[in-house]
Amino acid sequence: MEFLNYAIDLVAVLLLALGIKGLSKVRSARSANQLAAVAMALAVIGLLISYVGTPSFDGQAWAWIIVGTLVGGVLGAITAQRVPMTSMPETVALFNGCGGISSLLVALAAALFPGTLDDGTLVAVVSIVVSVFVGSITFTGSIVAMAKLQGWLSTPPWMQSKIRHLVNIALAVVCLVAAIKLIASDGSSHAALWLLVIASGLLGIGVTLPIGGADMPVVISLLNSYSGVAAAAAGFVVGSQLLIVAGAMVGAAGLILTQVMCNGMNRSLVSVLFGGALGAGSSSGGAGGEYTNITSCSVEECALTLEAAERVVIVPGYGLAVAQAQHTLREVTRSLEAAGIQVDYAIHPVAGRMPGHMNVLLAEADVPYEQLKEMDIINPDFPATDVVLVLGANDVVNPQAKNDPESPLYGMPVLDVQQARTVFVVKRGMSAGYSGIKNDLFELANTSMVFGDAKKVLGDLLGELKELGVGKK
Amino acid sequence: MDSLFLMGAATASQTPPLVNALWVLLLGSLLGFELIGKVPPTLHTPLMSGANAISGITMLAALTAIIKADGSTPLLILGSVSLGFALFNVIGGFLVTDRMLAMFSRKPARKENS
Numbered sequence: 308m309e310f311l312n313y314a315i316d317l318v319a320v321l322l323l324a325l326g327i328k329g330l331s332k333v334r335s336a337r338s339a340n341q342l343a344a345v346a347m348a349l350a351v352i353g354l355l356i357s358y359v360g361t362p363s364f365d366g367q368a369w370a371w372i373i374v375g376t377l378v379g380g381v382l383g384a385i386t387a388q389r390v391p392m393t394s395m396p397e398t399v400a401l402f403n404g405c406g407g408i409s410s411l412l413v414a415l416a417a418a419l420f421p422g423t424l425d426d427g428t429l430v431a432v433v434s435i436v437v438s439v440f441v442g443s444i445t446f447t448g449s450i451v452a453m454a455k456l457q458g459w460l461s462t463p464p465w466m467q468s469k470i471r472h473l474v475n476i477a478l479a480v481v482c483l484v485a486a487i488k489l490i491a492s493d494g495s496s497h498a499a500l501w502l503l504v505i506a507s508g509l510l511g512i513g514v515t516l517p518i519g520g521a522d523m524p525v526v527i528s529l530l531n532s533y534s535g536v537a538a539a540a541a542g543f544v545v546g547s548q549l550l551i552v553a554g555a556m557v558g559a560a561g562l563i564l565t566q567v568m569c570n571g572m573n574r575s576l577v578s579v580l581f582g583g584a585l586g587a588g589s590s591s592g593g594a595g596g597e598y599t600n601i602t603s604c605s606v607e608e609c610a611l612t613l614e615a616a617e618r619v620v621i622v623p624g625y626g627l628a629v630a631q632a633q634h635t636l637r638e639v640t641r642s643l644e645a646a647g648i649q650v651d652y653a654i655h656p657v658a659g660r661m662p663g664h665m666n667v668l669l670a671e672a673d674v675p676y677e678q679l680k681e682m683d684i685i686n687p688d689f690p691a692t693d694v695v696l697v698l699g700a701n702d703v704v705n706p707q708a709k710n711d712p713e714s715p716l717y718g719m720p721v722l723d724v725q726q727a728r729t730v731f732v733v734k735r736g737m738s739a740g741y742s743g744i745k746n747d748l749f750e751l752a753n754t755s756m757v758f759g760d761a762k763k764v765l766g767d768l769l770g771e772l773k774e775l776g777v778g779k780k
Numbered sequence: 781m782d783s784l785f786l787m788g789a790a791t792a793s794q795t796p797p798l799v800n801a802l803w804v805l806l807l808g809s810l811l812g813f814e815l816i817g818k819v820p821p822t823l824h825t826p827l828m829s830g831a832n833a834i835s836g837i838t839m840l841a842a843l844t845a846i847i848k849a850d851g852s853t854p855l856l857i858l859g860s861v862s863l864g865f866a867l868f869n870v871i872g873g874f875l876v877t878d879r880m881l882a883m884f885s886r887k888p889a890r891k892e893n894s
Contacts, residue, residue: 323834324811330830331819337881340830344874347837354840363850371846371856375863382864383872387879398876399829406835406869412862413841420855423848430798524828531832538838539808543801545844551801552808553837559812560831567819656821663824670883681821 315353316549322346323553327560350549392671393631396661400453400527403534407445410537411504414438417544418489418500425544432494434543436486439500440507441537447511448530452523455516462517472581475513481506514580522579524661525568529576532561571656598737598745604755606764609696609731610771616693616729618649620685622722626699626734628659628668632762636698637672639769645778651678653685653695653722655703682722692727697748699733699761705746716744730754733764826880833873839866 323346329339358364383402390398414435417424425431454460465471485506488499518526539554569576613619621640627633640650652669659665666679680688689695697704707714708721724730725748732754748754757764772778819827845859 324815327812327815327831327834330827331816331823333820333822333884336823336826336884337878340826340833340874340877340881343830343834347834347839347870347874350837350840351843354843358844358847361847364847365851367851367856368846368849371849371860372843372863375842375846375860376867379864379867380871383868383870384875386868387872387875390876392880392883395825395829395876395880398872399825399832402829402869402873402876403832403835405865406832406838409836409842409862409866409869410838412858412865413838413845416845416855416858416862419858420852423850423852423855424845430801528828531828531835534832534835534838535812538835538841539805541838541841545841547840547844548801548804550837550840551804552811553834555805555808556812556815557831557835557837559809560816561812561828561835563813563816564819564824564828564831567816568824571821571824654821659825661825661828663822663826666822667825667880667883676884679822 312353312357315349315356319346319350319353319549320552322349324556327556350553353549354547391631392668393628393633394457395664395667396524396527397453397456399531400449400456400523403527403531404446404449404453406534407442407449407530407537409442410438410534410541411442411446413541414442414544415500415504418494419497421494425546427493429490429493431544432490434540435494436489436503438537438540438544439503440482440486441533441540443504443507444511444514445530445533445537447508448515448533449527451512451515452518452527452530455518456523460516462519471513471517475510478506478510478513482510518579522574524664525565525574525576525579527661528561528565528568529580532558532565535559535561568657568662571662598749600750601737602752602755603758604731606757606759606767607771608755609757610768610775610777612729612731613643613648613694613696613768613772614646614775614777616648618688618692619643619651619694619696620680620689620692620724620727621650621652622655622658622695622697622700622704622724623652623665623669624655624658624698624700624703626701627761628664628699630699630761632698632760632765633668633672633674635762635765635769637669637674639765639772640674642769642772642778651680651685651688653682653724654679655682655700655722656720658700658703682720686723689723689726693729695724695727695730697724697730697732697734698765701734701746702744704732704748705744706751707744707747710747714744724748725751725753728753731757733757733759733761735760822884826877826884829873829880830877833870833877836866836869836873839863839870842866 322342326339326343329335418435421427485499485503535554535557539551542550542554643650654665704722704724705716706725708716708719842859842863849855
């Protein structure tokens with residue numbers, strides 16, 4: 308019997324590892340995700356088998372298991388089906404927060420009822436402390452991240468000042484003191500336990516709240532890694548090697564993914580977390596100067612130019628995702644294609660609301676996969692392009708990153724849109740991108756600004772194109 | 781303190797022996813670091829969401845809590861709520877990842893067949 312359990316656990320771990328591995332390749336990603344789901348089911352079955360027949364595993368326990376499973380599972384399934392693709396970052400944050408609070412609750416249960424889940428040793432107490440601390444931070448941090456991405460919360464002004472570092476350091480010290488007190492009392496001090504829960508929860512809020520919307524994906528990815536750590540710590544508490552290994556795998560993989568994302572955004576993890584915001588230094592450094600030489604044009608002119616083009620490249624960005632304009636965009640490109648115009652999409656690695664998000668959104672709007680060109684592929688094509696349509700992207704098309712060694716953006720990989728014959732930038736106003744840096748592209752002679760919300764401009768554009776009879780031959 | 785620590789290593793009846801557990805932790809972390817080497821940017825979002833679903837593995841701990849509650853109602857409730865949250869994470873995470881990946885696989889598949 309014991310052998311069977313080990314065998315099930317080993318197979319589950321193997322499948323989980325293969326699942327994570329497969330998720331990093333386009334071809335195998337979907338089946339890998341299903342494989343990981345099977346592995347999780349297997350792990351649960353293994354656990355249930357190992358406890359069948361123990362006296363405490365009675366009808367009452369089954370009843371509570373079924374209630375928890377049904378409520379959580381059904382709500383999860385409904386959420387997963389209903390949530391729009393544009394809200395993916397906050398959805399992942401919400402799911403992640405729930406994973407965090409789950410680990411927190413198990414650790415609380417172990418601490419409040421000593422001897423039932425853990426064996427009361429120092430190892431168990433330390434594991435409880437880690438699980439409570441990380442679980443609590445993950446929970447509040449993820450919920451704040453979700454609320455900020457949804458626009459329910461904005462950063463209070465004092466949070467943007469230096470005071471926040473003092474507050475967070477103070478909270479971290481309180482956590483440390485509570486942790487030491489809890490360990491010293493062998494886990495029996497409930498006051499220390501609750502202090503740890505509250506202080507680490509507040510720390511999660513304090514650390515996440517000042518972080519800007521565009522950096523939030525990195526934070527979510529990091530919190531995702533934390534929830535793996537919390538799970539591993541919970542594994543130490545209840546004595547499950549499977550939980551330890553799976554938690555450790557997710558924790559480590561999440562950390563790597565966070566690093567990969569940071570590289571793509573040309574940001575260091577430290578500057579994301581501690582607010583060495585690109586904008587803060589540069590806007591005072593004169594780079595955020597006024598625009599002097601802006602050409603703006605109407606949607607009508609834009610439509611006329613598009614009609615005459617042979618090759619059009621779309622640069623979708625954050626603004627497009629926020630305006631949920633991907634479907635309208637697809638209609639516009641459909642009519643252009645019908646008129647025999649070659650249309651491609653230039654996808655910057657961090658386009659959208661998080662890396663890879665733009666691919667998901669455009670795929671949802673039925674854009675053929677082959678038309679999504681990665682930056683390195685499309686960059687040599689810009690000189691041969693007639694019209695570039697920049698939709699809600701800013702920093703990723705800033706030529707400063709290539710030309711101006713003084714610029715904070717210098718070195719960041721960008722799309723060379725300025726080499727195209729004509730560039731239209733659809734933007735709501737002249738406000739800076741999230742880096743707060745002036746975009747030289749907007750002042751170039753071949754650039755015209757089309758002001759307005761991406762969805763509305765694209766809707767008008769579609770109307771103009773129809774009037775011109777584009778794609779109606 | 782020292783004696784407690786040794787006890788933890790030697791007598792653990794439920795907690796796996798500390799040294800073993802630490803080995804598991806170490807190897808699991810190394811595996812995690814190695815598994816994700818080169819990820820195309822396209823897959824960052826689905827990978828994050830998939831890994832997030834896996835982190836709901838903490839439902840095993842919640843299940844253990846319920847099973848070992850031995851009739852203690854507060855422990856049963858804590859375990860059940862914890863299980864609910866974890867399953868929300870797991871089921872929702874896997875389904876939403878599948879929804880995203882389904883959009884990718886649709887078109888390349890058709891392309892390859894033609």
